Amino acid sequence: MSSIILALVIGAAFGAVLDRIGATNPNWIGKMLTLTNLHLMKTILLAIGTGSVLMFAGQMLGLVEVGHMSVKAAYIGVFIGGLLLGAGWALAGYCPGTGVCAAASGRKDAWFFIAGGLLGAAAYMVTYPAWLASGMLDNILGGKVTLGTVPGSKFDGLSAIQGDLLGIVLGAGFIVIAFVLPERIVGRGEAVAPAE
């Protein structure tokens, strides 16, 4: 039961923040992906950096359970799937999480995105055996690995570098990039924010 309460609280907080940073707004996504306004990119980079520094620093201080980490496997399909997701993300202006939030906030096109998504997921469920047989789902470079070796983690490291320290360094790197990234790369003048 307590896990359901946590799901409600953390899920609602996540949905509310996605709404407030503009991630559920296809206009902000479009501006980010056409590199005409990178405000949302800065937000995302700062978030990854903040999360990383807090988590790994917490682990080093013994405040964060290392066992809560959940690392996904690396295989060729991750890259192909990423290419597909990127194309669809650009087309729709939504990814799975922001799509459901946008639909809830009343955006009509997001409901069509969800319908298409349910069909796409079903299509994958049906074609999964073919992907499995193709070998594209076979682990590469050790599969479920982190870039460094995190002390006490059940996941192997791609390198022998101390993983929690590396996590803090990379996290700080994300934060620095968030600060130095220009507001716009393509086009001239001030970056224009969407009206909504």
Place this chain on the structure above:
Amino acid sequence: MTLNWKTGGLLLGVVFFLAVLLVKPIGVSTQFVILDGIIGNAVNSELVTQTEESWTSTNAYLAKSGGKYAKSVANPLNYSFVFVIAMMLGAFLSAMARGGVPQDERRLPAIWYANYGDTPWKRYAVAFLGGFIVLYGARLAGGCTSGHMMSGMMQTSLSGYIFALGAFATAIPVSMMLYRKEG
């Protein structure tokens, strides 16, 4: 009003951190599969069945990894599924609290209007197609923007970097081709 990136990024980072601290990293796209399974199982109750130790399915994808997806289909009141429902609730309340998304935006986003005029059904068709490709790709990759890109890169997981590289390699050129006017 959109939050300044410093405030927004900090808040978003704290949410991702709290998820790992209290439960596990955030992920969303699996729940599209779970909902498909729930719908499929309602139509054909043979889809997901109980075994001695756990659950299994006639669909190989639902049955994989010891039937963990089949189990979630059979018990929708689980952490990850409720999490996504709660996300919708949180986004709805947040949008309402700031006065709601304007009527014309709900019907058609400004960026679409600027490039393709008042063609809402064309937009809905593209959103549907985009949704199909996004979820097919996310399931092939084993995660989406939340699970791979955000949660993954935050944990320094190799797969997160591979995924992000692939996603931006197509997202940026496709977006630049589609949306030439800034809107």
